[in-house]
Amino acid sequence: MKLQSPSPGRELALAWLRSALLTVLAVCIVMGVWQGLAAWFQVPVWLFPKPSDFMLRFFSDFPLLLHHALATSRTLLLGFVLGVAIAVPLALAIVSIGALERGLFPVIVFLNIMPKTVIGPILIVWFGIGPLVSVVIVFLMCFFPVLVDAMSGFRAVDPRLYYITRSMGASPSQTFWRVRLPASMTHIFAGMKIGVVKAAEGVIIAEFIASSSGLGYLIMRASGSMDMTLMFSGLIMAALVALVFNTAMSVGEAVLMPWTRRPE
Amino acid sequence: MAHNSAPTTASPTIGASIVAKGLTKVYGRGSDAFHALGPIDLDIKPGEFVSLIGPSGCGKSTTMLMVSGLEPITDGVVEVDGKPLTRPISEIGIVFQDHLLLDFRTAISNVMLQQEIRRLPRAEMKERAQALFAQLGLQGAEEKYPWQLSGGMRQRVSIARALVHDPSMLIMDEPFGALDAISRTQIRHDLEMLWLEKRKTVLFITHSIEEAVGLSDRVLVMSKSPGRIVEEIAIDLPRPRPAHLGEYPEFSVYAKRIYTIFEKLGIYKF
Numbered sequence: 237m238k239l240q241s242p243s244p245g246r247e248l249a250l251a252w253l254r255s256a257l258l259t260v261l262a263v264c265i266v267m268g269v270w271q272g273l274a275a276w277f278q279v280p281v282w283l284f285p286k287p288s289d290f291m292l293r294f295f296s297d298f299p300l301l302l303h304h305a306l307a308t309s310r311t312l313l314l315g316f317v318l319g320v321a322i323a324v325p326l327a328l329a330i331v332s333i334g335a336l337e338r339g340l341f342p343v344i345v346f347l348n349i350m351p352k353t354v355i356g357p358i359l360i361v362w363f364g365i366g367p368l369v370s371v372v373i374v375f376l377m378c379f380f381p382v383l384v385d386a387m388s389g390f391r392a393v394d395p396r397l398y399y400i401t402r403s404m405g406a407s408p409s410q411t412f413w414r415v416r417l418p419a420s421m422t423h424i425f426a427g428m429k430i431g432v433v434k435a436a437e438g439v440i441i442a443e444f445i446a447s448s449s450g451l452g453y454l455i456m457r458a459s460g461s462m463d464m465t466l467m468f469s470g471l472i473m474a475a476l477v478a479l480v481f482n483t484a485m486s487v488g489e490a491v492l493m494p495w496t497r498r499p500e
Numbered sequence: 501m502a503h504n505s506a507p508t509t510a511s512p513t514i515g516a517s518i519v520a521k522g523l524t525k526v527y528g529r530g531s532d533a534f535h536a537l538g539p540i541d542l543d544i545k546p547g548e549f550v551s552l553i554g555p556s557g558c559g560k561s562t563t564m565l566m567v568s569g570l571e572p573i574t575d576g577v578v579e580v581d582g583k584p585l586t587r588p589i590s591e592i593g594i595v596f597q598d599h600l601l602l603d604f605r606t607a608i609s610n611v612m613l614q615q616e617i618r619r620l621p622r623a624e625m626k627e628r629a630q631a632l633f634a635q636l637g638l639q640g641a642e643e644k645y646p647w648q649l650s651g652g653m654r655q656r657v658s659i660a661r662a663l664v665h666d667p668s669m670l671i672m673d674e675p676f677g678a679l680d681a682i683s684r685t686q687i688r689h690d691l692e693m694l695w696l697e698k699r700k701t702v703l704f705i706t707h708s709i710e711e712a713v714g715l716s717d718r719v720l721v722m723s724k725s726p727g728r729i730v731e732e733i734a735i736d737l738p739r740p741r742p743a744h745l746g747e748y749p750e751f752s753v754y755a756k757r758i759y760t761i762f763e764k765l766g767i768y769k770f
Binding site: 414 | 570589592603647
């Protein structure tokens with residue numbers, strides 16, 4: 237395939253641009269049809285707003301939306317970083333210590349299948365209405381995928397590699413930082429990518445039930461006053477926040493792990 | 501202890517001598533015990549190239565790992581350069597059948613792992629790594645990731661990794677086992693040339709009679725369960741040896757001896 241392509245980078249960029257244009261076109265068509273139908277049948281705004289209604293609202297209330305988007309992002313980031321920072325060392329401990337694996341892992345599996353948002357009302361009793369409840373829920377949402385994938389990553393390292401590091405006289409910390417952790421990074425990143433999607437879901441739900449700021453709170457408040465255009469604008473903003481976090485993960489992966497940039 | 505004084509310098513080292521007496525490996529205890537290997541004796545001289553050949557499961561790899569202190573010994577003693585082995589030897593290079601390169605490092609940086617972990621002088625080691633790359637026909641592969649290299653080139657990189665710190669011994673566990681026949685013949689020759697220059701002690705494990713005879717000063721033929729050395733054959737052929745070993749009439753004599761032993765052991769049934 238690599239015979240007659242003068243610059244693969246340029247071709248890739250073109251392919252990317254083509255698919256991006258197609259996406260924009262598709263979105264425009266859907267919006268156009270929506271706009272046309274809503275205008276034709278004269279659907280009232282409080283029932284089902286037209287794209288023009290909520291897009292205008294999105295721009296006119298942009299500072300408000302941005303304020304709450306930033307609050308949501310802070311909660312998301314804090315919960316996510318906490319989740320990763322605890323899940324990865326715990327995964328290493330579980331993989332390294334047999335007793336921990338037998339004792340702790342069934343508990344973790346149980347907690348993993350438990351719907352995480354049900355803990356919300358309990359957290360409200362403990363911490364009151366505030367960002368802390370959301371942080372804890374985000375933490376729980378992304379903790380498990382990272383833990384499970386980090387464990388399989390730490391396990392996937394060929395044990396004969398440790399013969400080689402031992403023959404080099406490597407200390408346990410050298411072996412961990414130079415061999416085991418980087419070798420597990422693809423798995424850890426896979427877990428983080430799933431985790432960030434779940435976290436974006438969880439943060440909004442958490443803000444619905446126990447928050448005084450954030451997009452979830454804003455949308456819930458708008459729902460109380462049947463402010464349909466604000467709810468749709470909030471929905472778009474929430475999608476943008478999730479998109480930013482997902483893109484950050486992909487970019488982080490490409491930058492931190494250049495070796496994974498292999499052709500399909 | 502001389503084999504593990506903390507930061508090892510990269511001064512030129514001559515090959516180490518390896519002496520083993522009554523080397524035995526038993527897995528498990530009591531009625532479940534499995535006598536895998538030995539007792540075997542080894543007496544490998546400094547700079548000698550010795551092959552262990554035998555059927556799968558005869559304990560060749562276990563022998564190699566015990567001799568380098570990487571696997572606990574059930575019974576017997578190992579002396580390297582006249583000193584009893586008490587912990588993993590560090591003046592050693594290891595090559596396995598799979599290249600076991602780190603896929604998140606480029607070829608050269610895989611080799612430089614030796615420098616980083618042993619904390620050797622960087623510039624000097626980089627020079628040595630580049631010289632090894634040239635000798636192994638790896639020019640231009642320095643900045644490539646393992647997945648961008650062919651199987652033969654990956655194995656060459658892992659040979660460079662095993663030699664860059666100038667160890668006194670090299671242990672190779674079927675290093676060419678996963679390569680195609682044509683690459684295998686070439687890499688055999690390249691390894692021989694490298695060995696002729698550096699004269700490290702090499703313990704080479706193989707299933708291939710051609711490789712064993714083509715490379716070794718001595719071939720030790722092993723039997724199975726428990727693994728024992730049943731015959732020792734000194735290979736007296738001029739070096740460097742040719743691609744087509746059949747040029748030497750003695751080659752078929754040596755090969756015939758090994759085939760005969762394998763038939764006697766019941767490994768081959770023709």
